Amino acid sequence: MFTDTHNHTCHYSPDAKQTIDELVTAAKQQNIVVVAVTEHYEYDNPDPNDNIQTFDIDSYAKDFKEWKAKYNDITLLMGIEFGYQTHTAKTIDEIAAKYDFDTVVLSNHLFRGVDLYYSKDAYKLPANIRHKEYMSVVAEMAEKCDNYTVIAHYDYCSKYDQETNRIALYEDCPKEFDRLFEVIIAKEKALEINTATSIRRGLMPDPEVFKRYVAMGGKLITFASDAHVSDNLGRKKEEFIEFAKSCGIKEACYFKDKKPVIYSL
């Protein structure tokens, strides 16, 4: 069984190219039985390069009802991906509580106020310095917000790193990783295994990150391809399941009505 808990469509995410129909068709072709749509919501986005802002959630919820009725032979989950900044924590929690999301994915896309997709300065820094600073914000976001289900792509700081092509390592910032794991384990939130950086960079994540999460008592893991085009949906899924097992992970989950549904790998 494979579930894909973080994806975007062109209907509400400006950087996505797939329609809901293309997403569902691709999922069915690959026997992915559970698919979440998690559209970008970047409240008060400070990056002028970035066209990702907010969208009308009432309209999204209405459309989603129709999508669920139309694609009733697959488990389609209504989600959202919030881009975090320190001053938006309260707003994120309020919006997350107001709507009937199945899953609420929390992300840090920014580095010193610029999305890491556009940033040039971030990649001039030594990788370990960049990763440490990035991860401290990820840990802060996990602490400051409450109404979320999943911490997305802790390795976003490596996704567009063309300078060093270096993945985020546990040893770059063990204190920040431990701080993150401690809070999400206490709050019963999940850590995401996001395949997008690997698809783009050709590098697998650092197993020490997930081994440490398991050793600290972490049980909730989600799998996500973070697909913006249907070709990326489910890519490398078998490789990532084997990777997870090699880190001591025996179960994964997805969220329905913000509650984890756990299954064996």
Ligand SMILES: [Zn+2]
């Ligand atoms: Zn993201």
Ligand SMILES: [Zn+2]
């Ligand atoms: Zn995403």
